[in-house]
Amino acid sequence: MQRIEELTEVGDRYFDGLADKFSRSLYQAPRGELRLAMLDYLLPQMLDLSQQPVLDVGGGLGQQAAWFAQRGHDVTLTEPSADMLNYAQAWHAESTELPPESITYVQAPLQRLNCELTGPWSLITCHAVLEWLGDPRAAMASLAALLAPGGQLSLMVFNRDALRFSNAMKGNLEKVLSDRLEGQGRRQRLTPISPVTHRQVVQWSADNHLTIEAVAGIRVFQDYLFHPPANEAERETLLTLEKQYCRQDPHWRLGRYLLYTLTKPETSE
Numbered sequence: 055m056q057r058i059e060e061l062t063e064v065g066d067r068y069f070d071g072l073a074d075k076f077s078r079s080l081y082q083a084p085r086g087e088l089r090l091a092m093l094d095y096l097l098p099q100m101l102d103l104s105q106q107p108v109l110d111v112g113g114g115l116g117q118q119a120a121w122f123a124q125r126g127h128d129v130t131l132t133e134p135s136a137d138m139l140n141y142a143q144a145w146h147a148e149s150t151e152l153p154p155e156s157i158t159y160v161q162a163p164l165q166r167l168n169c170e171l172t173g174p175w176s177l178i179t180c181h182a183v184l185e186w187l188g189d190p191r192a193a194m195a196s197l198a199a200l201l202a203p204g205g206q207l208s209l210m211v212f213n214r215d216a217l218r219f220s221n222a223m224k225g226n227l228e229k230v231l232s233d234r235l236e237g238q239g240r241r242q243r244l245t246p247i248s249p250v251t252h253r254q255v256v257q258w259s260a261d262n263h264l265t266i267e268a269v270a271g272i273r274v275f276q277d278y279l280f281h282p283p284a285n286e287a288e289r290e291t292l293l294t295l296e297k298q299y300c301r302q303d304p305h306w307r308l309g310r311y312l313l314y315t316l317t318k319p320e321t322s323e
């Protein structure tokens with residue numbers, strides 16, 4: 055099979071050369087703002103937070119690491135892309151709100167963390183990374199191995215079922231019918247190469263003896279709106295609506311992202 059040059063040997067898409075595009079198209083846009091607002095709302099509800107150290111896997115531009123550091127956690131931000139890591143480090147250095155030396159930066163992919171870092175970790179975040187890997191199922195096993203007994207994994211994945219639904223709404227019916235939903239990871243494209251379903255997360259969690267403690271949908275309405283909010287008041291209303299339904303069945307199931315809290319039992323059989 056032909057290998058796409060932007061992908062690694064194992065088929066992962068590191069974000070080298072994508073930092074500016076990713077920052078512009080996500081975090082400087084309403085969908086990025088909404089994602090951060092929803093994580094700010096949901097993480098304190100879904101996790102037991104006690105200023106424990108955090109391992110942030112595939113931490114990207116560093117927003118999540120900054121969020122935890124501002125709340126008194128020591129954070130180890132790991133990221134295989136030098137571009138993303140440099141961007142995160144430079145942005146954190148400019149911030150006056152971060153406690154000094156609260157974030158450690160490690161350039162490494164998930165697959166190498168077991169050798170590069172001393173674990174296990176009582177809290178791991180892995181947000182929007184699995185969908186950029188050639189083998190997201192194997193990644194769940196790596197994450198489970200890094201987690202301490204009793205530890206919590208905050209996992210967020212790009213939802214394949216939501217991608218199908220939004221493609222249908224846009225009229226891409228042939229694409230939906232043939233289930234050609236994933237991106238190829240070429241050039242500057244940001245359609246994930248391995249979108250994930252809830253069913254897969256359930257299966258992979260069970261395979262690795264992880265318990266799903268909580269689940270929520272992130273952006274359960276925003277991507278399906280015919281008329282995006284036109285002003286601040288409408289954006290606030292949308293945020294209120296997203297908060298109201300993000301954990302309610304059936305709405306969470308079509309969130310653009312699915313956010314999980316997974317735990318590892320204190321004792322493994």
Ligand SMILES: C[S@@+](CC[C@H](N)C(=O)[O-])C[C@H]1O[C@@H](n2cnc3c(N)ncnc32)[C@H](O)[C@@H]1O
Nearest residue numbers: 066067068069112113114135163164181182183
């Ligand atoms: C969509 S970004 C998400 C960044 C950040 N977690 C966030 O939520 O904004 C995906 C990130 O996964 C990283 N990535 C790709 N392959 C990886 C791997 N094998 N291990 C860890 N991170 C990886 C990419 O370099 C990129 O920064």
